[in-house]
Amino acid sequence: MRATESNQDYPFAATNTAAALLDGAGTIVAWTPAAEALLERRSADVCGRPAHELLADPDPGSWQAVLAQGGQAGRGGDGWEGRATLRHGSGRELEIGFRAIPLNDGVRGNAGRCLVLGAPLELVARWRQDHAFTQELFLQGRVGLAVFDADLRLLRTNTHLLPYTGVPVELKGRRLSDFLWAADARTIDDRLREVLHSGHPLIGFNTTARTLDDPRGGRIVTIQAFRLQQPDGRPMGVAAVFTDVTDHxxxxxxxxxxxxxxxxxxxxxxxxxxxxxxxxxxxxxxxxxxxxxxxxxxxxxxxxxxxxxxxxxxxxxxxxxxxxxxxxxxxxxxxxxxxxxxxxxxxxxxxxxxxxxxxxxxxxxxxxxxxxxxxxxxxxxxxxxxxxxxxxxxxxxxxxxxxxxxxxxxxxxxxxxxxxxxxxxxxxxxxxxxxxxxxxxxxxxxxxxxxxTAVGLQRSLLPPATAETPAVEAAGLYLPADADSGVGGDWFDVIPLSSARVALVAGDVTGHGLHATAMMGRLRSAVRAMADLELEPEELLAHVDDMVLQVGAEAESDAAEDADAGTPVPGGPAGATCLYAVYDPVTRSCVMASAGHPPPAVVGPDGTVEYVELSPGPPLGVGGWPFEAVERELAPGSVLALYTDGLIERGEGDIDQGMRDLADRLLRADVLGRPLREARHDIVAGLPPGRLRDDVTLLLARTRVVDPGAIATWRLDADPAVVADARHLVLAQLTAWDLDELAFSTELIVSELVTNAIRHAGGQVRLRLIRADTLTCEVSDSSNTQPRMRRARSSEEGGRGLYIVAQLSHRWGSRYARGGKTVWSEQSLPLP
Known part of the structure; x- marks a missing residue:
């Protein structure tokens, strides 16, 4: 065994090992310097003396037994091992392990000499543990063990280094690139070379190993590697452990x-x-x-x-x-x-x-x-x-x-x-x-x-996408929000009014889902019903606001515990925004009011885009605040754009930026020179249907003007005698318009309306004929009394005037103005 534990040689190696040469009688013949260092006894003090004197138990009989065993081993044995307790030069006892190797002097029958190699017992036990550990490493089959030289050639492997198809049986002297894919071999070699040069071990490196014979898939291995050094510290190679972790x-x-x-x-x-x-x-x-x-x-x-x-x-x-x-x-x-x-x-x-x-x-x-x-x-x-x-x-x-x-x-x-x-x-x-x-x-x-189902309901509640009236050419578009947000309550509408006028509407109900869709349907119906009453925009919004407040109150008071109610449908806020505008193609004026809705954009015939400055009231359902109307004169051919906030917000920036972007889109889409049904799609280009955060609604309306030659207006005094004059004026105008087919019915309508105005209102009467898609006859007076049609009894002489007007008209009605009211009648034009 080595004299010091720093030497990692085999303990019974010839170099630096404590050794003694004994003759057949057990006398020490020679003593190595390593033995001197181990027991701190000089050769001169021990040579020539019996070996048993070095034992802690000096009984010569015990050593004679060793000699006898050695003699038997010398006659054909290869030595034996044992343990003994020796006396150290300092007086203490030292337990060693030894190996006795018989030496034959060549003379038959003579007892041979013995070479005894010894080392501290603890060091011998450690060496045996190291030997067993190394041996088992190369015998086990769970992991692959390999020793590489300094050139990364394989020196020694166990039988399960890489148990894959394409790995040669004999690997000694080969490189990994001889049987692995070049890329895989290069990856492993680079890591092993780094370990060889730096001395730092490689821990838990995962890589793929594919063989040249079967490159598909390969196996995933974890590599642990450490450097091997010679006694002088120079690197001599690398030891690596390959663990197949493919399944894991x-x-x-x-x-x-x-x-x-x-x-x-x-x-x-x-x-x-x-x-x-x-x-x-x-x-x-x-x-x-x-x-x-x-x-x-x-x-x-x-x-x-x-x-x-x-x-x-x-x-x-x-x-x-x-x-x-x-x-x-x-x-x-x-x-x-x-x-x-x-x-x-x-x-x-x-x-x-x-x-x-x-x-x-x-x-x-x-x-x-x-x-x-x-x-x-x-x-x-x-x-x-x-x-x-x-x-x-x-x-x-x-x-x-x-x-x-x-x-x-x-x-x-x-x-x-x-x-x-x-x-x-x-x-x-x-x-x-x-x-x-x-x-x-x-x-x-x-x-x-x-x-x-919800989107179908939503679309069924919207008007047709395009509309043609004497007042505007209109085209609308609706894009639902994405699937996660659910269908919303946005809507637009184009409502024909009397005297060739038209109402344009855009609204947005708060929230999403069927509740919002149902609320949208109620609001659109309410707006249409109130539009038929010819209310001013601000007055109409006030009435709709009251309706929304009532709906909200009904929802709050709904008794969920009512057994007849069943499972309640999830509700939500009843609020909404709305923009209501009325355009008159005769006067080219547009009166509009807003309930918390974004202002409309106007594209003038000169190509400029501006937003109408409104004084928006609160959203519908807030209550307690008045709405203000704004009147704006529009040049013929202007394009009015109504929209909901989903078009200008979209989660991409502030509203001002969205409005500037909308203005650019209106110009790029050439809304002045193209049919609006085509331009509307270009305006929303880049907004994919079904992937929007909020619904998008857009309504475009290109304004038209009624030809002044298709309008006739007369001022009549409050005298029953002027009724006959009114009939003559109307008949002459119909002849000029080539509408003699309507002369009889129009004469009766004018006679009844003018007579009623003179009889019940007093003051000057205005009579106006408008030829557009229909023939409109208007009689305006200063009274605010609502005309009502009733069915006269057979015994009564009067009371049949409005009934006659209703029978002769396509539709009829009355509307209030700041200075009185107007009763109107429309007749369909004869086919050409």
Whole structure:
């Protein structure tokens, strides 16, 4: 054994080892310097003396037994080992381990000499532990152990260094690049070289090892490495431990993939976005290509037929991802087997000798196909078409999308090129992902159905998108908010009024959902009803405000505990904003009032854009504040733009910036030179339907002017004699307009209206004819008395005037003004 513990040589090595040469009688013949240092006894003091004197127990008999054993070993043995307690030169006792090696002097029958090697017992025990540890390392098969020289050539390995296809049996003298992919070998060599040069151990380095013979997939190994040094400290090589952690890493990767896929499935309530997010996670993390096919009815919120699991159903490819996605973007595909009974391929269960699954177990099972050296679903049959859809694919698998026992699609995965083939564990993971995806898609399908119902209700409550009146050319547009926000309560309206006038409306109900849609329908109906009463804009908004307050009060007082009420429908705030404008094509004036609504934009014929300065009142439902009207004269051909805040806010900045952006959009869309039905789409370009934070409503109206030649006005005195003059004036004007067909009816209408005005109102009367899309006859007076039509009795001589007017008119009515009222009648123009 070495004289000092700093020397790491084998304890019984010849160099620096305590050794003594004994003759056949047990006398010490020679003594090494290492022995002198170990026992602190000089050679001169021990040589020539019996060896038993060095023992702590000086009984010569005990040593004679050692000699006798040595003699027997000398006659053919290779020595023996033992332990002894020696007397140290300092007087203390030293326990050592020794090995006695018999020496033959060549003379038959003579007792041989012995060479005794010794070392402290603790050091011998440690060496034996180190030896056993190293031996077991190279014998075990759980990890790979390798010793590299300074040039990173393999010196020694255990039999399980890299138990993969393509690793040679004899590795001594080889480099890793001789049997591993160049990139993988270079990665490992770089790390080992760093350990060799720096001396810092490598701990827990994960990398992929792929052999030249089987490059697909490879194995994931964790490498631990440390430097080996010579006794003088110079590096002599590197020892490395390779641990195969492929299964562990793949299991962890599968759990991570399942977690990410689940997160992607919960990111949207849109069927399309749900499956797009899913395939984006699966490719290329799980496979090189991924696709989702769905039954067409699912996209519209419908459900496959109840017997769909008995018949093949046409599928639409809805989402694809991966390097070969273009090859997957094909039209309608069809399952080769019923959706809910796709049975697992034998490759998915191993040898294919498992018991047949029961009816419940067979539902929603996946299928795994190996395309290279394929084992088809049935012997002698070709792989399904879906499996060969991707060029260069070597394996594929599919899992049906089933929820509540109904199949409505499938999830398919392909692997190509050098990636590892799909395995049964991969199929189990795909089935789990497909099960969760099916629930998410089914939830999105249900929401889509509800949303389509709500959007359908919303659109049914809106007017036609385009309108043509003598006053304006109008075009409206509505974009619902995204699926997460739900349908809102935005609306627009174009309401024809008397005397060729028109009312333009834009409104926005607070909140989203069916409650907002229903409230929007009530508000639009209320605005239309009050518009028929010919109220001024500020007065109309005041009445609508009262209605909203009443609706809110009714909602608060609704008794939820009422047994007849059933489950209450979730409600919300009853507030809304609204802009109401009335344009008169005769005077070119536009009177408007706002209830918390953004101001309209006016695009003048000269190409300038400005926003009307309004004094907006509070939103509808606040109450207690008056509304103010603003009158603005509009040049012929001006474009009036009414909108909701979703168009100018959109969460991208302040409202002022949004209004500037809208002005730019109006000019870029060329609303002055193009039909408004075309320009409206350019204004909202870049705002994808279904992905907005708030609903967007836009109403464009290009103003028109009634030709002065189509207007006739007369001032009449309050004298019954002027009634005959009024009839003559009207008949002459109708002849000038070539409307003699309406002469008789118009003469009677004018006679009745003028007579009533002179008889009941007093003061001067204004008579006006307007020829637009209809013939309007107006009689204005200074009275605020509301004319009412009644059915006269047979015995009464009068009371039939308004009844006659109603019978001869297309429609009729009256409206109030600041200076009195106007009674009007409209007649349809004769066909040309």
């Amino acid at each position: 890493e793949r299991s962890r990767g599968r759990l991570d993939l399942l977690y990410r896929a689940t997160g992607a499935l919960g990111g949207s309530l849109s069927v399309l976005r749900t499956v797009e997010d899913l395939v984006g996670v699966l490719a290329p993390s799980f496979g090189d290509c991924a696709a989702v096919d769905l039954v067409e009815t699912v996209l519209s919120g419908g459900e496959p037929p109840a017997d769909g699991h008995h018949l093949p159903l046409p599928l639409i490819r809805m989402a694809v991802a991966g390097a070969d996605a273009d090859a997957l973007r094909k039209g309608t595909t069809r399952f080769a087997a019923p959706l809910a009974t796709a049975v697992a391929h034998p490759a998915a269960t191993g040898a294919g000798g498992s018991e047949p699954a029961g009816p419940e177990d067979r539902e929603c099972r996946g299928e795994l196909i190996t395309l290279l050296g394929a084992r088809p679903a049935e012997p002698g049959s070709d792989p399904p078409k879906w499996a060969t859809a991707v060029p260069g694919a070597h394996s594929a698998m599919t899992a049906p999308l089933c929820a509540r026992g109904i199949g409505f699609g499938r999830l398919t995965l392909w692997r190509t090129g050098d990636t590892a083939p799909l395995e049964p564990d991969d199929l189990a993971l795909l089935e789990e992902i497909a099960a969760r995806a099916a629930v998410a898609v089914d939830n999105a399908r249900r929401y889509t159905k509800e949303r389509r």
